[in-house]
Amino acid sequence: xxxxxxxxxxxxxxxxxxxxxxxxxxxxxxxxxxxxxxxxxxxxxxxxxxxxxxxxxxxxxxxxxxxxxxxxxxxxxxxxxxxxxxxxxxxxxxxxxxxxxxxxxxxxxxx
Numbered sequence: 393x394x395x396x397x398x399x400x401x402x403x404x405x406x407x408x409x410x411x412x413x414x415x416x417x418x419x420x421x422x423x424x425x426x427x428x429x430x431x432x433x434x435x436x437x438x439x440x441x442x443x444x445x446x447x448x449x450x451x452x453x454x455x456x457x458x459x460x461x462x463x464x465x466x467x468x469x470x471x472x473x474x475x476x477x478x479x480x481x482x483x484x485x486x487x488x489x490x491x492x493x494x495x496x497x498x499x500x501x502x503x
Contacts, residue, residue, distance in 0.1 A: 432460065453493045461480075
């Protein structure tokens with residue numbers, strides 16, 4: 393994911409986290425323009441991380457990039473504040489989704 397984003401825009405600052413808990417801590421520390429979460433992560437899944445981030449930083453948009461996209465996953469994600477779910481099978485759509493959400497903001501954080 394990092395390579396895809398860096399290739400799309402060299403000016404984006406990408407900050408990575410290893411799990412949902414770390415994503416929350418980095419979100420609080422860096423206050424990124426966008427957070428990209430995976431659904432399946434160690435320690436805390438993407439739904440729980442999104443709920444917590446939405447609670448503490450409600451203005452930061454969240455995008456979910458997951459292998460487990462389905463109508464039920466999409467519905468749950470949207471209900472907790474995720475702006476968009478992009479299946480990992482459609483990685484080319486990731487950049488478009490990021491651009492759509494970021495306009496005109498230049499940085500992203502991913503987990």
